[in-house]
Amino acid sequence: MAGPKLVEEWSGLPDVTPIPPRQVETGACKENKLSGEEIDLTKLPIPWIHYGDGGRYINTYGIFIAATPDGKWVNWAISRAMLDGPRTIAGVVIPTQDMGKIYAQWKEIGKEMPFALCLGVDPAIAMIAGYPLPSGMNEGEYMGGWYQEPVDVVKCETNDLLVPASTEIVIEGLASLDEKVPEGPMGEYGGYVWCGKSQQVPCFKVTAMTHRDDPIMPLCVAGVPTEENHTNWGISIAASIQNVLRRQGFPVKECFIPMESAAHWFVVSVDRNREETDDDALALAIGKAVFASKGGSYIPKVIVVDDDVDPSNIGQLVWAIATRHHPDRRVAIPDQYIFPLVAYLSQEEKKDAVSTRVIYNCLTPFHTWPEGRRPVEASFRGYPEELQKKVLDNWKEYGF
Numbered sequence: 001m002a003g004p005k006l007v008e009e010w011s012g013l014p015d016v017t018p019i020p021p022r023q024v025e026t027g028a029c030k031e032n033k034l035s036g037e038e039i040d041l042t043k044l045p046i047p048w049i050h051y052g053d054g055g056r057y058i059n060t061y062g063i064f065i066a067a068t069p070d071g072k073w074v075n076w077a078i079s080r081a082m083l084d085g086p087r088t089i090a091g092v093v094i095p096t097q098d099m100g101k102i103y104a105q106w107k108e109i110g111k112e113m114p115f116a117l118c119l120g121v122d123p124a125i126a127m128i129a130g131y132p133l134p135s136g137m138n139e140g141e142y143m144g145g146w147y148q149e150p151v152d153v154v155k156c157e158t159n160d161l162l163v164p165a166s167t168e169i170v171i172e173g174l175a176s177l178d179e180k181v182p183e184g185p186m187g188e189y190g191g192y193v194w195c196g197k198s199q200q201v202p203c204f205k206v207t208a209m210t211h212r213d214d215p216i217m218p219l220c221v222a223g224v225p226t227e228e229n230h231t232n233w234g235i236s237i238a239a240s241i242q243n244v245l246r247r248q249g250f251p252v253k254e255c256f257i258p259m260e261s262a263a264h265w266f267v268v269s270v271d272r273n274r275e276e277t278d279d280d281a282l283a284l285a286i287g288k289a290v291f292a293s294k295g296g297s298y299i300p301k302v303i304v305v306d307d308d309v310d311p312s313n314i315g316q317l318v319w320a321i322a323t324r325h326h327p328d329r330r331v332a333i334p335d336q337y338i339f340p341l342v343a344y345l346s347q348e349e350k351k352d353a354v355s356t357r358v359i360y361n362c363l364t365p366f367h368t369w370p371e372g373r374r375p376v377e378a379s380f381r382g383y384p385e386e387l388q389k390k391v392l393d394n395w396k397e398y399g400f
């Protein structure tokens with residue numbers, strides 16, 4: 001399936017009727033149970049991934065599960081975590097993300113946050129855990145709704161969290177409120193390692209570990225495209241934004257985040273036969289709607305094209321940006337929230353998470369030319385559609 005079709009399908013996720021996970025007695029992840037000093041995370045085959053990394057990354061493709069103190073909101077999300085010691089992990093908690101919001105609720109009541117780190121989950125679970133679903137929605141329930149079948153879950157050994165029963169390795173524990181440990185740097189999805197400087201993050205203290213016999217530990221080698229941040233995450237971000245743009249009634253045809261852009265470009269094509277005539281106003285409104293959405297919070301650059309351009313065709317996209325985008329029609333919006341992992345930011349901007357975001361209007365300006373002198377595409381596609389069809393229908397008869 002072509003990329004934008006995948007995005008289109010996946011954009012329906014927030015609209016499904018959720019089906020809660022089904023708690024079962026036991027599952028593959030309970031085949032082996034370790035507690036106390038039996039647990040030694042340093043024995044896991046955790047690789048040192050990039051030159052410049054600050055340590056070995058125990059989590060790059062597994063999901064963290066955490067719930068609010070009242071248990072109503074259960075979040076599944078992929079978030080990096082570095083090995084700290086035999087029973088401690090350096091967990092990155094970003095306040096604007098759902099795990100950060102849940103962590104803040106535990107902090108408010110002064111209790112450590114129970115967590116489960118599930119390494120080796122079903123591919124669909126890794127896919128949904130990277131989807132920026134609106135806060136408050138439980139990924140496990142939407143997974144059930146998507147497949148029309150509940151996800152089987154089992155209870156953790158040392159807390160009340162429920163984890164997918166098919167998980168390869170489950171690491172349970174408590175995220176400390178005060179104890180901090182060094183984390184990073186790590187090669188990131190933008191394609192760079194910011195060498196030399198670690199940050200202090202909450203210490204995730206391990207209380208139990210369970211695993212399948214001969215478990216498999218998947219890994220994402222984040223970095224220069226293409227890796228799972230650009231495939232899995234990029235498709236999910238684009239899908240979540242497409243859902244928002246459609247709901248707001250924009251004449252959207254296709255959405256895509258080109259893998260080559262390392263999740264820095266969001267490209268949207270719009271109906272060429274749209275009713276709107278003010279292209280600048282349309283591109284601006286779309287860009288602002290993207291930036292205001294949860295998925296769009298990760299996106300610094302929006303590119304708006306007509307729907308003769310396939311947003312996933314990098315050749316067409318480069319051609320459109322080069323030949324249709326007038327520099328005067330670029331809208332730079334300063335002093336915006338910016339996801340601090342965006343690659344090109346200055347040290348100051350990364351620290352403050354504030355920078356400029358930009359909209360590239362690549363809608364063809366050709367309608368401003370007088371009738372009869374308007375440019376058409378200088379290729380077969382430039383001929384009237386009926387003529388193209390006639391040629392294609394008779395192609396064999398021409399002897400080709």
Ligand SMILES: Cc1cc2nc3c(=O)[nH]c(=O)nc-3n(C[C@H](O)[C@H](O)[C@H](O)COP(=O)(O)O)c2cc1C
Nearest residue numbers: 077078079080097098130131132220228229232233
């Ligand atoms: C392979 C992969 C790795 C990811 N790693 C991280 C990460 O280390 N930190 C992060 O903030 N988000 C990471 N993400 C993206 C988040 O999982 C995603 O944005 C998720 O929606 C954030 O959680 P939330 O929706 O619960 O706020 C990753 C996604 C994928 C697919």
